[in-house]
Amino acid sequence: MDMLAGKVKLTQQSVNSAMNPTDALARPIRLEARDVTVHYGAKQALFGISIDIPDRAVTSFIGPSGCGKSTFLRCINRMNDTIEGARVGGSIKLDGEDIYDPSLDVVELRARIGMVFQKPNPFPKSIYENVAYGPRIHGLARSKSDLDEIVVSSLRKAGLFEEVKDRLSEPGTGLSGGQQQRLCIARAIAVGPEVILMDEPCSALDPIATAIIEELIDELRENYTIVIVTHSMQQAARVSQKTAFFHLGKLIEEGVTEDIFTNPVHKQTQDYIMGRIG
Amino acid sequence: MATTSASTSPQTAPERTRLIRAGLRRRHRSETIFRGLGMAAIVLALGFVVLLFVDVIRKGVPAFVQSNLHLEVFFDPAVIKVDPAPQTGDFASPAEFQAASLAWQRDVALLNWNRIIEASLRAKLPANTQIDTRELLTIPETNARHQVRELFVANPALLGQTVPVDVLASANAANWIKGNIDRSLGDAQQQMSPAARAVIDAFETSGTVSNGFAWSLFTNADSRAAPAAAGLLGAFIGSLYMMLIVIVLAVPIGVAAAIYLEEFAPKSRLTDFIEVNINNLAAVPSIVFGLLGAAAFINYLHLPISAPLVGGLVLTLMTLPTIIIATRGALLGVSPALRQAALGMGASKTQMVFHHVLPVTLPSILTATILGVAHALGETAPLLLIGMKAFVAQVPVTPLDQATALPVQIYLWQGNENRNFFEPRTAAAIMVLLGVMILLNGTAIFLRSRLEKRV
Numbered sequence: 087m088d089m090l091a092g093k094v095k096l097t098q099q100s101v102n103s104a105m106n107p108t109d110a111l112a113r114p115i116r117l118e119a120r121d122v123t124v125h126y127g128a129k130q131a132l133f134g135i136s137i138d139i140p141d142r143a144v145t146s147f148i149g150p151s152g153c154g155k156s157t158f159l160r161c162i163n164r165m166n167d168t169i170e171g172a173r174v175g176g177s178i179k180l181d182g183e184d185i186y187d188p189s190l191d192v193v194e195l196r197a198r199i200g201m202v203f204q205k206p207n208p209f210p211k212s213i214y215e216n217v218a219y220g221p222r223i224h225g226l227a228r229s230k231s232d233l234d235e236i237v238v239s240s241l242r243k244a245g246l247f248e249e250v251k252d253r254l255s256e257p258g259t260g261l262s263g264g265q266q267q268r269l270c271i272a273r274a275i276a277v278g279p280e281v282i283l284m285d286e287p288c289s290a291l292d293p294i295a296t297a298i299i300e301e302l303i304d305e306l307r308e309n310y311t312i313v314i315v316t317h318s319m320q321q322a323a324r325v326s327q328k329t330a331f332f333h334l335g336k337l338i339e340e341g342v343t344e345d346i347f348t349n350p351v352h353k354q355t356q357d358y359i360m361g362r363i364g
Numbered sequence: 365m366a367t368t369s370a371s372t373s374p375q376t377a378p379e380r381t382r383l384i385r386a387g388l389r390r391r392h393r394s395e396t397i398f399r400g401l402g403m404a405a406i407v408l409a410l411g412f413v414v415l416l417f418v419d420v421i422r423k424g425v426p427a428f429v430q431s432n433l434h435l436e437v438f439f440d441p442a443v444i445k446v447d448p449a450p451q452t453g454d455f456a457s458p459a460e461f462q463a464a465s466l467a468w469q470r471d472v473a474l475l476n477w478n479r480i481i482e483a484s485l486r487a488k489l490p491a492n493t494q495i496d497t498r499e500l501l502t503i504p505e506t507n508a509r510h511q512v513r514e515l516f517v518a519n520p521a522l523l524g525q526t527v528p529v530d531v532l533a534s535a536n537a538a539n540w541i542k543g544n545i546d547r548s549l550g551d552a553q554q555q556m557s558p559a560a561r562a563v564i565d566a567f568e569t570s571g572t573v574s575n576g577f578a579w580s581l582f583t584n585a586d587s588r589a590a591p592a593a594a595g596l597l598g599a600f601i602g603s604l605y606m607m608l609i610v611i612v613l614a615v616p617i618g619v620a621a622a623i624y625l626e627e628f629a630p631k632s633r634l635t636d637f638i639e640v641n642i643n644n645l646a647a648v649p650s651i652v653f654g655l656l657g658a659a660a661f662i663n664y665l666h667l668p669i670s671a672p673l674v675g676g677l678v679l680t681l682m683t684l685p686t687i688i689i690a691t692r693g694a695l696l697g698v699s700p701a702l703r704q705a706a707l708g709m710g711a712s713k714t715q716m717v718f719h720h721v722l723p724v725t726l727p728s729i730l731t732a733t734i735l736g737v738a739h740a741l742g743e744t745a746p747l748l749l750i751g752m753k754a755f756v757a758q759v760p761v762t763p764l765d766q767a768t769a770l771p772v773q774i775y776l777w778q779g780n781e782n783r784n785f786f787e788p789r790t791a792a793a794i795m796v797l798l799g800v801m802i803l804l805n806g807t808a809i810f811l812r813s814r815l816e817k818r819v
Contacts, residue, residue, distance in 0.1 A: 168707055170631065196710035203708065207701040209720060219719070220709045270705070277710065 113140040116281065116311045117162065121176035124157050124166060131157050134176070135337045137330055139281075144303060144312045146322035146343070149332035150358065155315045158332070159283050162313065163199040164192050180281070197224050200274030204286040206266035208258035208273070213250050216258040216269055217241060220277035236276055244272035245302050264295025271302065275310075282306065284314040288321065300325050319359060323347050331355045420798070424791030430578035430592065431533035431541045433504055433567070435484040437512055438526040443479050446471050449520040472517055477509035481531070488572045495559040502560050503567075505532040507590035532580060533573055535591040535782075537564050541573060581792060585759045586773065591782060596793055598759045602672045602752070602767030603741055603800075609676025609763065610683055610740050615733050617680075618687030625688070626695040627717050646685035653682045654746030662750060670751040673763040678750060679740040686739070690732030694725040727815040734808035738801055744771040770797045 117139035124132040132154045139145050147155035157166070164185060166172045178185050185195055197220075208216050217237045220226075227233035237254075241247035246268040250261070258269050267287055274282055284303070288296040303312060303325050316322050322329050323343060330340035331354075339346060339355045350356045375383070450468055455461040478501060485500055508531035515529065516522055532538075536555045539545050541564060551558055567573040584595030629635045657678035661667045667674050698721050706716040722729075747753070752768050753776060760767035768776065774797065777790040 163708070165704065165708065168703070193710050193712050196708060201708035203701065203704060205701055207699075207705040209702070209705060210724060219711075223709070223711055223715055223719075273709065 113143055115139065116141040116181065117313075118179040118182075119158075119161075119176070120178075122158065122161055122178060123175040124154070124161060125173045125175075126169070127171045131335055132161075133335045136176075137337060137340055139311060139313055140328060141311050142307060142309065143328060144307050144314060144326040145328040145330065146326035147313070147315045147330050147332055148317075148319055148322045148358070149338075151317075153332040154335040155330075155332045156285050157335075159285055159313060159315050162281070162283055163196050163201055165201065167192060197277050198279055199281040199283060200277060200279035202267070202270050202274055202282065202284045202287045205290050206263055206270055208261070208266050208269050210257065210259055212255045213241075213258045213261070213269060214254040217272050217276045220273060224277055226277065240272040240276040241269075243275050243306070244268045245298065245305075246272055262295070264291050264298060267291060267295070267299060268302065271299075271306075275306075279310065281311045281313065284312065286315050286317060289317060296321070319347070331358060333358070420791050420794050423788055424793075424795045425788075426542060426544070427581065427788035427792035428578045429542065429575050430580055431538040431573055432530045432576050433485075433508075433533050433573050434571070435481075435529050435531060436487060436526050437480060437484045437515075437529045438487075439516060439522045439524060440480060440483065441524050443477075443483075444472075444475055444516065444523055446475065469517060472513060475513075477513050480512055481508050484529075488567065488570070489563065490566050490570070493559075493563065493566070495563055499557045499560045500563065502534060502556055503537045503564060505534045505590045505592045507587065507593045508532065532590075532592045533564075537573075538592055540564055541568060541575065578792075581789075581796075585757050586755060586768070586776070587757055588755065588780075591789075594777075594789065596770065596773060596796055598756055599768045599770045599773035599793075600796075601759050602675070602756075603769045605672035605760065605763040605767070606676040606679055606769060607737055607741055609673065610679050610737055611733075613676070614680040614683045614687055614736070614740075618684050618733075618736075619691050619729060621684075622688045622691030622695065623717060623722070626692045627713065627721070642685050642688050646689055649745075650682055650743055651745040651749065653678050654749030656681065657746060657750045668764055668766070670754045670756070670766040670768075671764050672752075672760060672767050672769075674750050675747050675752050675767075675769060676763065678746045679743060682743065682746065683736045683740045686736045687729075687733055690736070691725070691729050694728035694732070695721060697728075698724055727812045730815065731808045731812045734804055734811070738804040738808075741804070742771055742797065742801065744769075744775055747772050748775075770800070 115138045119138075120136050122132055122135040123130065135154075135158055147159060149155050160166045161174055162178060162185075164174075166174055174186065180195075180198065183190070209219065211219075214237055217240050218227075218233050221233060221236050227236055238247060241250065246265060249265060250256075250269075258266065261269060267290075271282075271287075287303075288299050291299065300321065303314065306312060307327075314322075314326065326343045328340065329343040329346040331338045331346065331350075331352075333354050339350060339352045346355065347359060350359060447468065450461060450464040452458075452461055455464060478497075481504055482497055482500060485503065489495070511531055512529060515527075533541065536545075537560075540556065540561060545554070554561070556564075564573065580593055581595045582600075583597055584593050585598030586596075587594040625635060625639065657674055661674045661677055662669055667677075702720055702724065703716055706720045707713075711719065747769055753772050754766060754768065755776070756766050756768050758765070770793065774790055774793045777793060
């Protein structure tokens, strides 16, 4: 655990040194959500969420279970479309373009907004095929060597290449949980998305694998806009520059991560951070 | 009161232990009884399977042996008085040659080939044997003359030559040789005359007749005039055509329907209604499908009666619900995580299904398909209604020719009045059918385990 603590500390330092916390709000806005509501059948799950997601920074959504943070995340790449009876209202704009516009192709949207899920879910194919799948279906590689390059660089960016370079043809499902999750991140990166959504990416992982992924998220921030849903307030504090607190389907408070954790405005936020609700 | 303060129940600790022990005995007893019942059920079921196999094999094995007569056939020019076979070069057009060739073949067929057979049999008789022609000709099967004629038609140069030919012994002769006939019965109760029986015994000692593996069972079509020559090839080819039609039609249609219903169709009253009906169709008695086939394919579409094409279509209709239900079940079992992973990558729904969901479910779909096809292979009732129980003495060349099927052949042979002979043949046909079934099921298991290992 000592090693882990050291790693976490290191991560925190690097966050602090890399970006002045207040910078997050000064960055250009990548995603702009206004009055987003979600109904599952008759039940309303989200009530008028409005938030701006800054470019090339990590934004975390925190809150107790069932607060709607994952639901909101899934609105951003329209994964809620796949749920029977889900209705989404309001607007979400990516670079000023409404992603719920009927003329927008959801396939294109998901190529621009990648997603990493709670439980590592590599395809039951080889490691290579897992990463190559996205570029292949989107027609991003012109030749086999192009594809090889994309696969290798994606695995490198996900910090997995050194561990798997000798067994690219082995099934991705044979990796450890943490490796699988990094494979899923590599798979998402391979398409060259602008935004990466992460739905509690470490909740199924042990502390060491978690620390590795957190470090990776911090590195990816330089090139990608990242939105992460997390149960762990410590994780939100460690990796994100902006934090939004959800409770019972409402966005209670949002702001610079440091402010939220040190100086919350709302009592509910304070209670949650102090461990009184959740 | 330290002991009671720790517990909430009114009993003391030793009392509780005693109660639990008393209950334990009862619980163990009921478990023993249940296990015993389970074992008994398995033993009973296995017992019946063993009984079935032992009975079928015991009855059927003799049919895999045929008695062959080894003859030296002399193509006697004195008997085969026919013009030389027409040659292609002598005619102006192929049509004329065809006509002349058919005329020549008819002339050949009109010859008394039994005289050739008789002569070659007499050549093998021990010296000073008296037997008349009629009695002598009960020894070879009646198809021997066709066999010899076909040899000559295929090669007219045989005229005047003597060649060794193996012909089948007749059913009665074969049964006499195999010892299936009680030799102590009087002449009045015997199928064959005393002279013929004596000749058979003499042939046996001289080696003119011997038993061998019954290839004729696999190379001949059904026959009533020559029961010893009756074989399964016609029925087998009929079944093969039907299986091919089922595989070609039922598998793609069934799998496509299941994929559409499970993955693409909007959930509505209509799809619910369709689903209920598919489940009901799977429970419809198969003979009803036969009735439907007779009405739709034969009466309305005017497809030929007794054809494997119609049989295959009927079996396709029968197998479809099974394949659809099994495929839907397999698709339903795919984890949502895999679907989300694919969709999250920006795969379209079709890509999700064909790149990820279908490969994972392939082993189950394949197994269900093979089992469905095996079920169709064993189906008899609907085939009876579309005329496939006709006696067909030819091997079908196309799926439009008249044919029968393996299970129907079993039904036909079992119903034949010549039971003395047909019982082993029926059992042998059952063995062949069971063999094909076991092969199909084995393939299903093999493919399943292999594909699952690959994933």
